[in-house]
Amino acid sequence: MVLFNLDNFESEDAFNEVSLELVRLFATYTKILFERLKVEEELAEKTRLLEVFSYYDPLTGLPNRRLMEELSKKLLALAKREGKEIAVVFLDLSGFKKINDTFGHEAGDQILKEVSTRLKRVLRENDVIARFxxxxxxxxxxxxxxxxxxxxLRRILNSLEKPLDIEGQKVQISGNFGVAFYPKDGEEFNNLLRKADFAMYLAKRNKEHVRFYEE
Known part of the structure; x- marks a missing residue:
């Protein structure tokens, strides 16, 4: 709401009808301007949120696949220059589906949030984690x-397997890990990811915690 207060102490009829109409028009245009600015601010905020959600998982706040792929290019280029190895790890939670089916999706979401917190806590600052x-x-x-x-991975597994509390009940999850290495197993992220995913599948099938990719 836009309000104007007009004062004139020299004459009671200082403001004629034309002057008042001009003031009313000015107030109307000013109101429109403020409303437009508010709309633009709301649109800018929505655009910012859309950009955030396009790079981050909305449930856990972790990077998503899109951001991971962009970051991987920089890290692989850096590793090539410095002659460093990179481990690409694919993790599938073990026991999560049973918990999700037993306690419902809301409880499952809480588990995923807690898992994400634990994973971030045990990783180094320069390590990258994403939810796929x-x-x-x-x-x-x-x-x-x-x-x-x-x-x-031993540190991650120990953190994952600590009991979780759901509705007063203690539950436990674990994980199956597949690992591929740059440059031994490939030099392109999606290729390394595919190999890590395959190794994870073998670990899950053979009831192992960790499997390294092998040709």
Missing amino acids: GGDEFVFIIYDCGKDCIETV
């Missing part, structure tokens, strides 16, 4: 070979 949907997560672990990744 459902109960699948992908990691890019920079400057990390086989010995290094075994230590990292």
Whole structure:
């Protein structure tokens, strides 16, 4: 709402009808301007949120596949220059589906949020983690070979397997990991991701926690 207060202490009839009409028009245009600015601010905020959601998972706040693919290009280019290894890890949660089916999707969402918090807590600052949907997560672990990744995954697994509380009941999840290495297993992210996914499938099928990709 736009309000104007007109004062004149020299004459009672200082404002004739023309002057008042001009003021009314000015007030109307000013109101329209403010409303337009408000709409533009709301549109800018919505655009910002859409951009955030296009790069981040709305449930967990983790990067999504799109952002992971963009970050991977930079990390792989850096690894090539520095002669470093990169571990690409595909994680599928074990036991999540049963919990989701038993307690419902709302409880399942809370589990995913807690898992995401735990994963971020145990990773190094320069490591990248993304949620690819459902109960699948992908990691890019920079400057990390086989010995290094075994230590990292053991730390992740210990964190995952700590009991969770749902409606007063203690539940537990675990995980199956598939790992592919740059440059040994490939030099392009989607190729490494496919191989890590295949290794994860073999780990899940054979009831193993970790499987490294092998030709």
